[in-house]
Amino acid sequence: MAESxxxxxxxxxxxxxxxxxxxxxxxxLPGEIHAIIGPNGAGKTTLIHEITGVVAxxxxxxxxxxxxxxRLSLPRRxxxxxxxxxxxxxxxxxxxxxxxxALAAQARAGSSFRFFRPAASxxxxxxxxxxxxxxVGLADRAAVPAGALSHGEKRALEIAIAxxxxxxxxxxxxxxxxxxxxxxxxxxxxxxxxKAAYTILLVEHDMQAVFALANRISVLVYGRVIATGxxxxxxxxxxxxxxxxxxxxx
Amino acid sequence: xxxxxxxxxxxxxxxxxxxxxxxxASYEMTLMARAMIxxxxxxxxxxxxxxxxxxxxxxxxxxxxxAYAVAILDANGFTDAAQVLxxxxxxxxxxxxxxxxxxxxxxxxxxxMITLAFGQxxxxxxxxxxxxxxxxxxxxxxxxxxxxxxxxxxxLAFHYICLGLLAASWAxxxxxxxxxxxxxxxxxxxxxxxxxxxxxxPYPYRLVGYGIAGAMAGVAGVLLVNATEFVxxxxxxxxxxxxxxxxxxLGGVGRLWGAILGALVFVGLETWLAELxxxxxxxFGPLLVVSVIALRGGLAGLVAPRHG
Numbered sequence: 191m192a193e194s195x196x197x198x199x200x201x202x203x204x205x206x207x208x209x210x211x212x213x214x215x216x217x218x219l220p221g222e223i224h225a226i227i228g229p230n231g232a233g234k235t236t237l238i239h240e241i242t243g244v245v246a247x248x249x250x251x252x253x254x255x256x257x258x259x260x261r262l263s264l265p266r267r268x269x270x271x272x273x274x275x276x277x278x279x280x281x282x283x284x285x286x287x288x289x290x291x292a293l294a295a296q297a298r299a300g301s302s303f304r305f306f307r308p309a310a311s312x313x314x315x316x317x318x319x320x321x322x323x324x325x326v327g328l329a330d331r332a333a334v335p336a337g338a339l340s341h342g343e344k345r346a347l348e349i350a351i352a353x354x355x356x357x358x359x360x361x362x363x364x365x366x367x368x369x370x371x372x373x374x375x376x377x378x379x380x381x382x383x384x385k386a387a388y389t390i391l392l393v394e395h396d397m398q399a400v401f402a403l404a405n406r407i408s409v410l411v412y413g414r415v416i417a418t419g420x421x422x423x424x425x426x427x428x429x430x431x432x433x434x435x436x437x438x439x440x
Numbered sequence: 441x442x443x444x445x446x447x448x449x450x451x452x453x454x455x456x457x458x459x460x461x462x463x464x465a466s467y468e469m470t471l472m473a474r475a476m477i478x479x480x481x482x483x484x485x486x487x488x489x490x491x492x493x494x495x496x497x498x499x500x501x502x503x504x505x506x507a508y509a510v511a512i513l514d515a516n517g518f519t520d521a522a523q524v525l526x527x528x529x530x531x532x533x534x535x536x537x538x539x540x541x542x543x544x545x546x547x548x549x550x551x552x553m554i555t556l557a558f559g560q561x562x563x564x565x566x567x568x569x570x571x572x573x574x575x576x577x578x579x580x581x582x583x584x585x586x587x588x589x590x591x592x593x594x595x596l597a598f599h600y601i602c603l604g605l606l607a608a609s610w611a612x613x614x615x616x617x618x619x620x621x622x623x624x625x626x627x628x629x630x631x632x633x634x635x636x637x638x639x640x641x642p643y644p645y646r647l648v649g650y651g652i653a654g655a656m657a658g659v660a661g662v663l664l665v666n667a668t669e670f671v672x673x674x675x676x677x678x679x680x681x682x683x684x685x686x687x688x689x690l691g692g693v694g695r696l697w698g699a700i701l702g703a704l705v706f707v708g709l710e711t712w713l714a715e716l717x718x719x720x721x722x723x724f725g726p727l728l729v730v731s732v733i734a735l736r737g738g739l740a741g742l743v744a745p746r747h748g
């Protein structure tokens with residue numbers, strides 16, 4: 191097996207008596223789209239918080255690119271190459287789409303303790319930002335304030351922001367949540383394009399999207415990974431069907 | 441960004457012309473100097489509030505530290521600007537950095553209360569400086585000299601120095617907010633989580649911003665003590681900080697130049713009402729309340745409404 195890009199080793203997190211993350215071990219291999227699915231309350235959000243550094247696990251390890259990042263903060267993990275989008279869209283509403291992405295490019299382009307030159311006139315930043323916007327199909331919306339973009343556009347913008355940090359791993363937290371059918375189609379097309387170039391950890395409710403995109407799927411139920419495997423394996427897994435797919439009306 | 445900017449430029453131009461256009465009586469010059477100096481302090485506070493999202497209720501303390509630095513140097517025989525300015529700016533910046541290092545770890549109401557507490561600490565420290573007048577304050581022996589010349593004694597020169605430094609502080613604060621550094625500050629104000637997710641830890645940026653605003657307030661303090669040739673602990677009190685904050689809100693938080701308008705209108709109203717009646721605060725208070733409710737986005741919002 192290839193060296194995994196992200197490895198979770200026996201992660202545990204309790205809130206009072208409730209084991210929200212109950213011994214999760216999981217590997218994301220370079221180049222794959224690895225999806226995490228699970229019913230509501232399975233502990234997906236907490237797991238993401240542990241991976242990104244928002245919440246510290248009680249025990250266990252998060253190893254990213256061969257380095258133990260369990261105790262690193264969110265910004266430091268981002269600088270190490272772990273980019274994320276948020277379940278609830280998180281952009282700087284008052285910035286233009288371009289400036290949102292340029293901010294991310296700036297994080298990758300030397301010190302930001304620079305006080306004199308207007309950041310908006312830095313060509314290298316603007317070009318990197320435009321490239322990322324083009325990649326997600328937002329090039330013609332660059333000047334629009336992020337707050338004025340449609341929901342689907344904001345989701346795409348978040349992905350552009352993540353791309354501009356030149357990530358080694360993209361962690362997408364329900365990128366399709368709240369998107370209409372047309373927007374969903376466009377976002378799936380976008381993710382399919384990204385699949386060639388990036389390693390992606392995808393947390394998503396939309397089963398069809400997951401089955402279409404993922405190389406491998408891990409199923410999280412009550413804080414435990416009950417199965418990991420290819421799409422076909424997961425579809426065929428009786429335990430998964432009982433615990434999750436059978437209950438899913440959608 | 442540039443919409444409505446003609447208004448503060450017009451105000452600065454009016455201040456530049458005023459002494460030449462007949463407004464050169466002593467009390468008029470004093471009033472204008474006070475307004476310009478407070479505007480400078482308000483701009484530095486607006487940089488914090490509108491730029492970095494740090495609502496300080498202790499900003500007058502930084503002004504006061506700058507002023508007291510002048511007084512203490514004066515009492516010890518140092519009056520040249522080459523000595524006074526660096527010490528005053530340095531003292532105000534260090535005060536801001538030390539208090540900010542703790543305050544910035546908190547946010548929201550906690551931040552406001554901690555800056556208020558530090559401000560009051562500075563106030564009581566100033567009150568206890570018996571060598572420099574304690575509660576009664578300290579009267580300067582002489583105004584700060586510039587390269588040995590008693591330039592600040594000249595009312596006209598002092599007027600234009602205040603005006604120049606006000607314009608400069610606006611320009612510097614604008615430059616900072618437009619820079620890489622300012623972009624991180626602005627992003628972290630609006631959405632700290634987003635800034636963190638792309639790799640920025642807001643704390644050091646906010647702390648440096650807090651120090652810079654403190655230094656700018658220190659310059660205002662140097663001018664203020666020179667304008668009145670007197671400094672007392674009252675200059676550091678939380679009421680003064682509240683007034684500065686009010687000027688910023690009255691002018692409009694989203695724009696640096698709003699603070700200039702806010703300060704000019706505030707000082708103008710205060711003076712005008714005080715001439716009308718001894719009970720002017722009875723009118724001033726409600727007027728301030730009404731202006732905040734009626735002017736969403738402040739005075740700046742009147743000429744340059746926010747999109748959306």
